[in-house]
Amino acid sequence: MRVAILAHENFPGDAKTAVGILRYSDHDVVAVLDRSHAGERVTDYLPAVQDAPIVAGMADAPACDALLIGIAPIGGGFEASWRPDVRAAIQRGCDVIAGLHELLTDDEAFVELAAEHDVALHDVREPPDDLTVADGTAGEVDAHVVLTVGTDCSSGKMTGAFELRDAARERGLDAAVVPTGQTGIMIAGWGIAIDRVISDFAAGATERLVEQAADHDVLFVEGQGAIAHPAYSGVTAAILHGAQPDSLVFCHVAGHDRVGGYEAFEVPDHGWYASLYESMAEPVSGATVDAGLLNTHALDRSEATTALDAYGSKLGVPVTDPVRDDVGPVLDAVLPANFRARN
């Protein structure tokens, strides 16, 4: 699928969805829409992803099949300044795909225009309407299930899941990501945004995803939030118990010592926090924290090495920066013996 990605005024730093699609999806990205960087290129900002021109709006974008909304403001609203590009995309016959709380399909003007031009509006954050409570059976799947967990939102759980998937595929394993949030869903083309599921059914929705993907060798379930987050721990707990993972990977951004947006709350000691995840898992699936991922993007090489050493000492398991360094040792730590690399 050829796609354009809308990321006005936020590419790349605050456009997590856009960056994830560029890095991990199979889509062919024809353009990124960001009026503040028009005329530049994706690889001016991001190395090692597919390149594309950055343009001011749909009028300057090459032919494509869909427009993806690649930014998610706090609160999940749809910004009025995006309307002309969405209208232009629909008029050109493109589908529109968004992961916002505010739904495209609740916007009468978009719905009418889409019908007129015979294109689809996809709100990937909207969960299926036939969800129910968990049966407690996800642990019975044959696939080896690895869950990324972390110290906060935006701590590298989705990136970690996709990096581990790619490394597992390079070894010839049949690996898949189980997407639980809008960006992961946009990248992988399936999944459920667990944060939008009513809380009684959130574990059940996660269980359904794991069971749907059970025929792969290895599943990397994308975690959400953090287990002691003041606002989002319910989502995290539902995924931890609904997925019934075999193994946990603990994710953190170096230097991030307060909960984002909730600065009154400190991020707990990493060793203690990893143990809390294990204690929460123990009565249900017994998963342990077998590896750690650290985002060292803001550090120079020497600082990153020091930070990784300290992180590994705290956790007592193999750690790496999955974007900067080799994720192999972490993959070995979370896979069962028959899937490990031969040395």
Next chain:
Amino acid sequence: MRVAILAHENFPGDAKTAVGILRYSDHDVVAVLDRSHAGERVTDYLPAVQDAPIVAGMADAPACDALLIGIAPIGGGFEASWRPDVRAAIQRGCDVIAGLHELLTDDEAFVELAAEHDVALHDVREPPDDLTVADGTAGEVDAHVVLTVGTDCSSGKMTGAFELRDAARERGLDAAVVPTGQTGIMIAGWGIAIDRVISDFAAGATERLVEQAADHDVLFVEGQGAIAHPAYSGVTAAILHGAQPDSLVFCHVAGHDRVGGYEAFEVPDHGWYASLYESMAEPVSGATVDAGLLNTHALDRSEATTALDAYGSKLGVPVTDPVRDDVGPVLDAVLPANFRARN
């Protein structure tokens, strides 16, 4: 308000809502509808609650203002055999109040009949439509906040909250229950069914309830589920972190050693489980398990004493059976010094 309570074929053992209303609400209960016990009386089954006749249907019920649906089958469905009573109630001018997943207001026949007879249909499980994420601020309220937590669903968290409220009121404190489930809402006349809130907003909904009730001296927040439950831990975690309690009361039903409906899962050791709740609370509100409640209904007096001793030893805090025995020592253990009874 004069109410009739529908509890067909389930009174009193499987009619938790009906029993809660009889025991703790200010409503005047004119009849319980249970065709399997017609002709008997409430106090034939339950001591120390308001008495009322048990009747076969609305035709035999005295004049009243509302019919409450006092049973909640697994899955939350509305049973066809209840329809004649609901129709009769509406035709007599009674409001109908239910806490089921399946909504009265989605039933066109009921909606039409209610409009015709000018009565209201209340689905108390339906959350407000303006909820949002938690701000992380519930800990700032002046009220002393106590949360009941437990080893499973139906472990006495709601009963414990109301018993503690009543004991606190007897001491002259301005105490209130913060209802988080359909029965508590039906009893207290306000609240939000947190299990029906989308998981991103579940902590925020709890926070709103605590902040709405902040002008009381003491709040007893009704907990839900259990923090390591295979299906409902997300609801529990959202309430624990959304309410930011000062103190936790750990609830259990004596002899209940497997998770109800999920018998593959053992209830963890009580001392370990109480510590898990404290670890989960530590980074957010720092609440500790300061007391325990044990439902010893199925035991004789001597067995109950033994069970309470063992439970207290495991938890290391004062414990009691709140229905059978004096809840005073547990109340003292969870209140700040200035609210405690003088000895």
